[in-house]
Amino acid sequence: MSEKIKELKVSAIENGTVIDHIPSHAVFQVIRILKLDSFDNMVLFATNLESKKYGTKGLIKVSNKFFLPEELNKIALVAPHASIIEIRDFQVSSKKIVETPDHVNGIVRCFNPNCVTNHEQVTTRFTVVEKEELRLKCHFCEKITRRSNMEFK
Amino acid sequence: MKNKSLVSINDYTKEEQLRVLELAREFEKNPVQTILQDYVVASLFFEPSTRTRLSFESAVNRLGGKVIGFSEASNTSVKKGESLRDTILTIANYSDLIVMRNPIEGSARFASEISPVPIINAGDGANQHPTQTLLDLYSILKTQGTLDNLHVAFVGDLKYGRTVHSLVIALCNFNTTFHLVSPLELKLPSSVKMHIKEKNLTYHQYTDMEEVIPNADVFYMTRIQRERFSDPLEYERIKNSYNLHHDMILNTKDNFKVLHPLPRVNEIDINVDSSPKAYYFEQALNGVYVRQALMALILGLLQ
Numbered sequence A: 001m002s003e004k005i006k007e008l009k010v011s012a013i014e015n016g017t018v019i020d021h022i023p024s025h026a027v028f029q030v031i032r033i034l035k036l037d038s039f040d041n042m043v044l045f046a047t048n049l050e051s052k053k054y055g056t057k058g059l060i061k062v063s064n065k066f067f068l069p070e071e072l073n074k075i076a077l078v079a080p081h082a083s084i085i086e087i088r089d090f091q092v093s094s095k096k097i098v099e100t101p102d103h104v105n106g107i108v109r110c111f112n113p114n115c116v117t118n119h120e121q122v123t124t125r126f127t128v129v130e131k132e133e134l135r136l137k138c139h140f141c142e143k144i145t146r147r148s149n150m151e152f153k
Numbered sequence B: 001m002k003n004k005s006l007v008s009i010n011d012y013t014k015e016e017q018l019r020v021l022e023l024a025r026e027f028e029k030n031p032v033q034t035i036l037q038d039y040v041v042a043s044l045f046f047e048p049s050t051r052t053r054l055s056f057e058s059a060v061n062r063l064g065g066k067v068i069g070f071s072e073a074s075n076t077s078v079k080k081g082e083s084l085r086d087t088i089l090t091i092a093n094y095s096d097l098i099v100m101r102n103p104i105e106g107s108a109r110f111a112s113e114i115s116p117v118p119i120i121n122a123g124d125g126a127n128q129h130p131t132q133t134l135l136d137l138y139s140i141l142k143t144q145g146t147l148d149n150l151h152v153a154f155v156g157d158l159k160y161g162r163t164v165h166s167l168v169i170a171l172c173n174f175n176t177t178f179h180l181v182s183p184l185e186l187k188l189p190s191s192v193k194m195h196i197k198e199k200n201l202t203y204h205q206y207t208d209m210e211e212v213i214p215n216a217d218v219f220y221m222t223r224i225q226r227e228r229f230s231d232p233l234e235y236e237r238i239k240n241s242y243n244l245h246h247d248m249i250l251n252t253k254d255n256f257k258v259l260h261p262l263p264r265v266n267e268i269d270i271n272v273d274s275s276p277k278a279y280y281f282e283q284a285l286n287g288v289y290v291r292q293a294l295m296a297l298i299l300g301l302l303q
């Protein structure tokens, strides 16, 4: 019998983006927000990893892909402390923390069941009125969607 | 203001709002004209609101315009499942201006962004009803001679009343002192109070309305609805303590006026109606002049 594999290493990538410090429960949401489920390049992800800071965390590696800041900032809605590490030729070429955007289009559903965005085919539009606690004001019905009642499309 | 839809009161600047009021005064002097005779206004009421609809239709008719539309959604293609998008794009072909009331919140904003003709929001659910706000401002201006530095009391359901929210926000441009009288369960939401604080204006909160009456210039009453209370006994108690009687307004300021967006239930006793300080029926009439002014501006017939 062959040697027991004690550890499955998440392999390093030569070029691409590593998204670290994602809350474990949010990994699949991040995958959906960045549309990685329909991506052709190699995507590796892990969840429930040990983290000194947060208890557990998730991690995603996307090969041969560098995101625009506005794409990445969308994930701040579910992973406000995520760090973005860009790898070029196996070396870290940049590292930054996501920033909550000022406007959110699509992605989030308006919590108000009587809002036109839940009745007509129309893309949701919000202004972020509070970044820390996360409060989004709907462009249409003018109601506030909070983190506690936030649903993703 | 040509082609400028009115969805929320804040879509118009203070100067634009004042322009509407100034023109409303002209229409009040001369309400029957023919300036709309070549125009068709679509009046789309996806839910019934007889008072608002007739006020708009009267405004159009007195200016010689034609009205097309419907007064409830039950007999229309909407009932057959047509999207609002398709309804608006179709009816925009037949009209120069669309007045819409729709119980779906945000529907007026949505319509204004897809429609090739301007939209006037005549109420979108619990969200906005800006022409009510303009007629309230006009009523205050007419009775007080100014909009500046007034003591305005809001009385009744301040939590759910969109009329109150919009008027409070609009009055924040005029250095108003706010007196907010409501049951504890129906206080003005903090999101609306934020507007008062941002302008460094003062508000006072009360549960007893008699306390406020001697100091108020304007006394704006609203209906308290039974369905807002889980305890029917609590509703009965509150209902009877928010009831304005003739003898309560005897020692008020000379300029004191009682306003109410109507319909009322029993919050204003009919013995108040004959007082010169009762203004709610004239207030409703003012709606016609304000809507005439607004339509003339949006259609570009006046500047």
Ligand SMILES: [Zn+2]
Pocket: A110, A111, A112, A115, A116, A117, A138, A139, A140, A141, A142, A143, B106
């Ligand atoms: Zn909404």
